[in-house]
Amino acid sequence: MLHSLTSDDDRFRTIRFGTGLNLLVAERTDASTDTDSRNGAGKSSMVELLHFLLGARNEPKAVWAGEKLRDHTFRLKLDWPGRPETLTVTRSTTRPNRVTLDPDITRSSPGGLFEHAAEVSTKDWQWAMERDLYGVDSEGAEVSGRTLLSFAIRRVDAGGFLEPTRTFAQQSPHDAMVNLCHLFGLDVGLAARYRLLSNQEATRKKLVEAAKDPVWGKIVGRSAELRGEIGAIEQRVSELEHQIASFQVVPEYENIRREADELDRRIRSLRASEAVDRRNLQDMEQSVDEVAEPDDRYLESAYKQLNLILGQEVRRRFDDVRAFHETVVRNREKQLHEEISRLRRLLEERTRTRTRLGERQAALLHTLNSGGALDALNSLQYALAREQAHLESLRHRFQAAQALEASRREIEAKRLELEQEMVTDLEDRDTITFEASSLFNTYARRLYGDGKNPYLTFSPGKQRMQIEPKIEDDGSRGIHNMVIFCFDLTAAVIAHRAGRGPDFLVHDSHLYDGVDERQVARALQLAAEVTETERMQYIVTMNSDDLNKAVSMGFEANPYIIEPHLTDQPDGGLFGFRF
CATH class of the missing domain: 3.40.50.300 (P-loop containing nucleotide triphosphate hydrolases)
Known part of the structure; x- marks a missing residue:
């Protein structure tokens, strides 16, 4: 008192x-x-x-x-x-x-x-x-x-x-x-369990509301959306793991890449020169076909029709001119044949060079395609680690979202169980x-x-x-x-x-x-x-x-x-x- x-x-x-x-x-x-x-x-x-x-x-x-x-x-x-x-x-x-x-x-x-x-x-x-x-x-x-x-x-x-x-x-x-x-x-313990379930229900409702918010929803999330996102990330992780498993680090990667680029430039240059030479060869072969000795027999016919008689001196000059032209034609034809032969040899040599360069370029490209630089491998590994961390986070959120969605049923079941326990306790x-x-x-x-x-x-x-x-x-x-x-x-x-x-x-x-x-x-x-x-x-x-x-x-x-x-x-x- x-x-x-x-x-x-x-x-x-x-x-x-x-x-x-x-x-x-x-x-x-x-x-x-x-x-x-x-x-x-x-x-x-x-x-x-x-x-x-x-x-x-x-x-x-x-x-x-x-x-x-x-x-x-x-x-x-x-x-x-x-x-x-x-x-x-x-x-x-x-x-x-x-x-x-x-x-x-x-x-x-x-x-x-x-x-x-x-x-x-x-x-x-x-x-x-x-x-x-x-x-x-x-x-x-x-x-x-x-x-x-x-x-x-x-x-x-x-x-x-x-x-x-x-x-x-x-x-x-x-x-x-x-x-x-x-x-x-x-029984205080039973009454306290009501309080615990009430607190859990209040928390659940807050989380459900938070899941609807565009910002907080990224933390809570919904299981259906998260399931699809997890599938996409799992596929990305699998692809990165396969790339890393088959990846080979190529020594002197940058030097090989520069050599391949230089070969590509030379091959393009040879192709351009080859196109010019083939055009020239075509023109020269056509010129050879068009070469012919001059025909002066029409002069004697023309003079006859005019009732003129050509003297020996005139005839001798015509013969000299004919001989000169024949010499010029034979020299040009010879020169064209020599130039055609040279162009053909040059084209053959360029073809062989281009083939050799192409084979070397193909070997370099195969080497580059089968592997890469160490920096590239590190980048792949970093990307894989980042996606794996993201995937793990999504899985945790997915489990939390499933637990949240199932919590209402669990709380309801616990309340029914607790109600029955309280009924029994009050009877006692x-x-x-x-x-x-x-x-x-x-x-x-x-x-x-x-x-x-x-x-x-x-x-x-x-x-x-x-x-x-x-x-x-x-x-x-x-x-x-x-x-x-x-x-x-x-x-x-x-x-x-x-x-x-x-x-x-x-x-x-x-x-x-x-x-x-x-x-x-x-x-x-x-x-x-x-x-x-x-x-x-x-x-x-x-x-x-x-x-x-x-x-x-x-x-x-x-x-x-x-x-x-x-x-x-x-x-x-x-x-x-x-x-």
Whole structure:
């Protein structure tokens, strides 16, 4: 149980708690004006300070992190399981990551008479609460001590009163169910598997969406597309491997290539010269056919027709001219034959040279075609390595794509299997669930009589374990808040009986907003009776006018009102000053 909440600031008004029901009341004084308000009296701040001292992480917007509370130190005295003396927890706003425990209860076993105070980290303090207050077996368990504590001390600013089975607005329903299963004594491991499957499904959906993106799709991919791409790369790799296997490195590769190029140039030059010579040979052979001696016999016939007689002197000159022309013709014919013979010999020699050069060129080209330079081989090997790496990457992506596409079916199958396991487990634990359901039903009927149909169900589903508290209502806020009251009281009692939870429950006055005064009176009376019977503690903050309404309905409040009496005056709040 909690005993006291104090501070090193003299203005702070110490709160002292007792057993059973504790009412911390904020009153409206006779000196109050219309502008005064009890909203800043410190009711919710008390809840925040309890969380601060019970290991809450340092939050920039929390009440203890404000400028007005800088350099303040707060202390909480409470009972601790298995120890006869009270535990004092001290935490300063200047060093929020450290907590002083007196005595040091973070060790696994008590230190006897010589046990002293120790300063520990908030993480060690949180683990000590998980171990001792909630009976958690080992660090790193599926449940969270801070989450479990938030069901015992709900925070209005975090959205603690929005739903019965959640204690802050952004809380994962799976996280909430895991911790609630611990409080009610159900199989936490099965509930944690729901959370794991939910996380896997969320990841799968993100990857599926990423596969549709043109950029991220290159990382994730689709199996059908990847299968085709793998086939193309495999063919390319096979071709490169064959080229490398048959590749021969040719020594003096560049010299051989240059010689082959030079032979090709010479062969083309010989062919060009040969074409010119064959044309010349053709012209000369034609000229030989056209060579003939001059015929002058027509002169004598012509002279006869003219009745002219040629003299000897004329005849002798004609004979000289004829002889000269015959000599010229014979010389030309001889010269043409000699030139034809020369051209034929030249053509034959060029043919033989061209044939020889062609054979040498063919040998060089065969050498080049059968192998290559070392640089070419290195390039082929580099290309092969690159394609092989690409192929391996594609295969990994293909396996991942197949796994992603198959993961939906696997997750669905695991969910069905898990649902059946949870059904079996609940059947085995029907005594536990029946006890919790009976308590909730009893508490709710104490508030609303037999006219409502209250129930608390534990039902396994495909998505998660469902714990649903319900009181038949018309959607009013008041009944909704009383569902939370009955649910929290049920969970606290069940957990405390089994040693899985602390012996205190704390509610802020916001829980009673909108609640009919009859249900307020019955809820406070019920809490007083239950905590007395179960040897527990229920702490609730209330405005005096709401309490007076309950009193008017027959509730006797005086025995349960604790000090201090908070007021709406500047110095009447919990801190002794207004923020």
